[in-house]
Amino acid sequence: MRKYLITASAAALLIALPQLSPAQENASDTYRQLKLFSEVFERVRADYVEEVSDQQLIEYAIQGMLSTLDPHSSYLNADSFGDMRVQTKGEFGGLGIEVTMENGFIKVVSPIDETPAAKAGVKPGDYITHLDGEPILGLSLNEAVEKMRGPVNTDLTVTIRRENEEPFDLTITRDVIKIQSVRNRVEDNVGYVRITTFNQQTMPGLEKAMQEIKAEVGDQLRGYVVDLRNNPGGLLDQAVDVSDAFIDQGEIVSTRGRQTDDAQRFNATPGDLADGLPVIVLINGGSASASEIVAGALQDHRRAIIMGTKSFGKGSVQTIIPLGLSGAMRLTTARYFTPSGRSIQALGIDPDILVEQATVEQAAAARPGRREADLPGALANPNEQNGIDEGTTPEGEAHNLSEAAEQDYQLARAIDLLRGLALYNQRVVN
Template sequence: MKTSRLAVLALATGMTFGLASPSLAQSSTSSAETYRLLNLFGDVFEQVKAKYVEEVDDKQLIEAAINGMLTSLDPHSSYLNMDNFEEMQVDTRGEFGGLGIEVTMEDGFVKVISPIYDTPAEKAGLQPGDFITHIDGTAIRGLTLNDAVEMMRGKVNTDIVLTIIRKGEQAPFDVTLTRAVIKIQSVRAEVKEDIGYIRITKFNEQTFSGLQRAITNMRDQIGPEIKGLVIDLRNNPGGLLDQAISVSDAFLDKGEIVSTRPRDTQNTERYNARSGDLAEGLPMIVLINDGSASASEIVAGALQDHRRAIIMGTRSFGKGSVQTILPMPGNVALRLTTARYYTPSGKSIQEVGIVPDIIVPQARVESIEGDTRRSEASLNGALRNEDAHTNDTEKDANSRRDQAEQLAIDDYQLSRALDMIRGISLFGSRPQG
């Protein structure tokens, strides 16, 4: 009985040992207590195997025990079985199957960190902070995060119903999504007249190269009249540390980007910028919100501390911990929290997040019915402007006004960012004296 129990413990803990000798088990109070608890685990395992109402699988029991140990540490540590490990590797390469939703576990429910741009979750209207309470009518409470994520996976083009609790809504409601192959184009660029707009949806292996291409293409389109850049990190749940460092380095000439500090602070790692600024000193606005987490916060924190960009929006998520993937025998792995992130000024991102320089909540703007512009031209008997270009000037002004109003309705935060870039550019181009 004793031998089988220790064999079980070896499987559960990844340790290799035979029968513990009395001198080893009693070498210290700490090690004696550890062996007592490991023996307790073996006893529990044997009781479940022998007396549970249904036959149970050894592998499932041990994997559940390992996952329980890891998830008890923090929301981001977990066990990756063979399938999970493979999917994680595909995810970082930029293509995977599912709903396109970044989640964590909080208060027994799955909490949405961020829907990923142009995925079923984003199209269905899921929002950061939503809680998922049921999946296809099955309650989530009592499940692990991995269990819940596994339930949300399935064949492409099959439907799934999520029950959502949302702040501000009086009652839970159901959302139907259709599973799809999620292809993550992590960088999307668009020219906003004389300003470059770059949205980074995730930090995967293609992010930095995508950023380089986006800036080159926008410079070619706009030319020397380009006034600045808006980098949109809203609802970006993070990703690879090295990509966050590369994106930050793209706009910094020198100085620290981020430091990671493990339990042993002597092993602190610092990452510094190299010379060169892809934007060549152009004014920059970085947009963040409560869906901006981890790698997004590294970029925003570095550019904020070095005063390279103005951070605008709402406070970020506050995930300031580093997860290391530790491969294990059998093509499985541990995702283990091993360090904390610190911005160049020495501030921890954990829980507090990045506070914007200018706080701009997302607002719903509506045009006023019957709004008419008052001007000199509307007065009876007003003098007429005989300049041949008057009509062109008026048409241009009306067109720009209509575009600005529509953008404010569609995305108020972005409209504020574009206005600020233009203001900075105008102020910088004023003649001195």
């Protein structure tokens, strides 16, 4: 009988307890977790082997929360936030290297052209394992980046691990990095436009470059090579503007966040800076983020031929959220998709024409060797004797590439393709 009474009392107690809603249960669980955080925080303050300020502990906690979400979310303290704002304007201090975190090490996305890192020989895909002999393992991405920064004209020794090579050290002298994001020149009546990064100066720089090329070549212009190799990305709006410069209509890129209401679409406006001429875009494993937006948009619209090797595969969008006087947080808030609906995240852009970057020796081997005309006493061509020159282009000019283009196998192949397209188009018109 007693057993029955105890059981009945327990049942009555259970019935009397209020039922918690799922939201209340979640809130209760959150409070328990915050209590756990508070206990850990207090224990570290009291018992850690060295004294650490409350500000440092809070920053470490925030950084840990963000950096473990994905490689691109992070906390920016007031100094880092200031540096980031300067960087997007096109000038900042450092080594000139775009990096990400992979397996606890710093992985080089790409060195920026004409910077100390590029001149020292840092390459896309390199891993940085030590800074001045101190291991990076255990540091967050922001902490490692902070260690790479420092006063101008000071040296930093980085230990590089490169595929199929023994680890080696490079000593790099820090400098003020002034990025000219767009450069241009003419190669054999082909306009060559190099975009190194996407900052606030990129679109104005592209417009200026295209104007200079048109003024120099005029009606003899065959087309354009847009070089996005080793371009780590940058501002989304600049990538949209650069894509719009070559596309007359249709979607350029879309972004989709956690909520369906967060989706955004960016569309092209009428006008084509290239005036309908053929465009070839060069990419490689160092082409990331904004570079992939441009390559993907031009590829899906069939406005350009994408040549080179597979791109990096960063298909996420980061939003900078200011936190008052405490800095800001960089949070991954969306994925972006090309006009055809492709997500490039972890996959990258596959080129239409795969062209590996050859070494100088391989490029030299690909050039023609001794020919009949080089042999002593070779017979003359009768057409030449009759005033017909078979060795010229349709416009009657010899192929003339700069030494830089001759040494750049991928660029040389892109120019060859534009020559072929120009010849084909001329024959169709004739």
